[in-house]
Amino acid sequence: MTLRYGLIGAGMMGQEHIRNLALLGDARIAALADPDPTQRAQALRVTGPDVAEFADHRALLAAGGLDALIIAAPNHVHLPILKDALAGDLPILCEKPLGLTQRECEEIERRAEGRRAPVWVAMEYRYMPAIARLIEEVAKGTAGRVQMLSIREHRFPFLRKVGDWNRFADQTGGTLVEKCCHFFDLMRLILKAEPLRVFATGGMAVTHLEERYGGRAPDILDHAYVVVDFDTGARAMLELCMFAEGAEWQEEVTATGSRARIDARMPGPTRFEPDGAVRHGQLVISPRGRRGRRVEEVATEAHVLEAGDHHGSTFRQHQEFRAMLQNGGVPAVDLRDGTIAVAGGAAAEESARTGRVVDLPDWRGLACTGS
Numbered sequence: 001m002t003l004r005y006g007l008i009g010a011g012m013m014g015q016e017h018i019r020n021l022a023l024l025g026d027a028r029i030a031a032l033a034d035p036d037p038t039q040r041a042q043a044l045r046v047t048g049p050d051v052a053e054f055a056d057h058r059a060l061l062a063a064g065g066l067d068a069l070i071i072a073a074p075n076h077v078h079l080p081i082l083k084d085a086l087a088g089d090l091p092i093l094c095e096k097p098l099g100l101t102q103r104e105c106e107e108i109e110r111r112a113e114g115r116r117a118p119v120w121v122a123m124e125y126r127y128m129p130a131i132a133r134l135i136e137e138v139a140k141g142t143a144g145r146v147q148m149l150s151i152r153e154h155r156f157p158f159l160r161k162v163g164d165w166n167r168f169a170d171q172t173g174g175t176l177v178e179k180c181c182h183f184f185d186l187m188r189l190i191l192k193a194e195p196l197r198v199f200a201t202g203g204m205a206v207t208h209l210e211e212r213y214g215g216r217a218p219d220i221l222d223h224a225y226v227v228v229d230f231d232t233g234a235r236a237m238l239e240l241c242m243f244a245e246g247a248e249w250q251e252e253v254t255a256t257g258s259r260a261r262i263d264a265r266m267p268g269p270t271r272f273e274p275d276g277a278v279r280h281g282q283l284v285i286s287p288r289g290r291r292g293r294r295v296e297e298v299a300t301e302a303h304v305l306e307a308g309d310h311h312g313s314t315f316r317q318h319q320e321f322r323a324m325l326q327n328g329g330v331p332a333v334d335l336r337d338g339t340i341a342v343a344g345g346a347a348a349e350e351s352a353r354t355g356r357v358v359d360l361p362d363w364r365g366l367a368c369t370g371s
């Protein structure tokens with residue numbers, strides 16, 4: 001049976017979801033909602049025919065006939081859309097960040113309390129091929145006990161978005177929430193630990209300086225360093241630079257433990273490679289004692305690579321989401337994971353603003369309320 005998905009938000013990421021869903025073979029977009037007619041028309045060219053079209057997500061929800069929902073609208077409308085969607089009983093895949101702030105995410109968790117259908121927060125970076133291999137090797141114990149984790153993202157500036165929503169912190173949560181919730185999520189997943197405190201320093205130095213939207217200047221960071229202490233004694237570090245599109249690797253993740261260091265390296269989106277060359281990720285395992293270093297290319301199939309900017313990670317996430325719909329089970333990334341990732345980013349934003357270390361709540365002492 002073909003699963004019918006409703007898509008709310010049909011922009012860049014929404015269209016990546018459409019293309020990746022089509023690759024599953026037994027799933028399709030049956031309805032989409034987006035207030036912008038140009039975006040709807042563009043998305044309908046990707047879906048093909050027989051898709052119900054709505055300007056408002058409430059009309060899509062009221063029309064029914066769906067098996068699942070994907071929310072890929074801008075960050076500041078996640079909460080209002082989720083308020084309506086959570087009142088229904090469809091499984092939901094909601095793009096990161098779950099909300100703009102920890103408080104918004106906690107409200108979402110409260111509203112999901114007692115709900116039977118699962119809510120999965122889309123964190124594609126968990127599925128980036130080389131990063132997924134690093135997660136696997138760390139879980140197998142190859143690195144031993146991981147004490148230090150460093151994540152570096154050196155990439156192109158934020159792309160233009162519909163309505164320029166990503167230029168302002170009140171619509172994104174700030175760069176360290178919008179972009180970097182992925183990395184706080186990865187830190188927790190790799191270290192199997194909860195963040196205790198965060199120190200960050202950052203600013204806007206190169207990009208967006210001359211831009212104005214309705215007379216308003218963008219207020220987001222384009223570079224930052226973030227240091228995070230975890231409750232197991234492990235430490236993590238994030239280096240973000242959004243004016244480094246010439247870098248060989250876009251993401252470099254290094255987990256160093258008592259037995260080995262493991263590096264995962266991912267290039268940026270293939271469509272931005274100057275010569276159009278297809279480049280794949282790389283995993284390097286460097287045991288202590290200097291013997292037995294292994295270098296592995298972690299490739300993505302060409303047709304999957306073409307379906308988006310994330311090296312097949314959106315496809316792999318959809319495979320798992322579909323398996324949950326068909327066989328039951330729980331989301332790989334639940335609401336509490338979504339909340340803690342946002343809280344980490346929001347704490348880093350606060351630290352960069354105030355110059356102070358910001359403490360996080362005792363997550364292990366707080367029960368998760370939602371699915």
Ligand SMILES: NC(=O)c1ccc[n+]([C@@H]2O[C@H](COP(=O)([O-])OP(=O)(O)OC[C@H]3O[C@@H](n4cnc5c(N)ncnc54)[C@H](O)[C@@H]3O)[C@@H](O)[C@H]2O)c1
Pocket residue numbers: 008009010011012013014033034035036039057072073074075077081095096097122123124125161162163178310
């Ligand atoms: N996981 C990832 O790697 C990744 C990558 C890119 C974007 N995202 C996330 O996906 C979401 C969308 O980002 P994007 O890059 O596609 O932005 P975009 O601007 O390209 O698209 C957003 C779309 O949502 C529509 N929209 C606005 N308000 C809406 C509403 N109330 N209901 C329905 N649609 C509405 C806009 O008209 C637009 O078509 C954001 O939350 C972003 O953080 C995630």
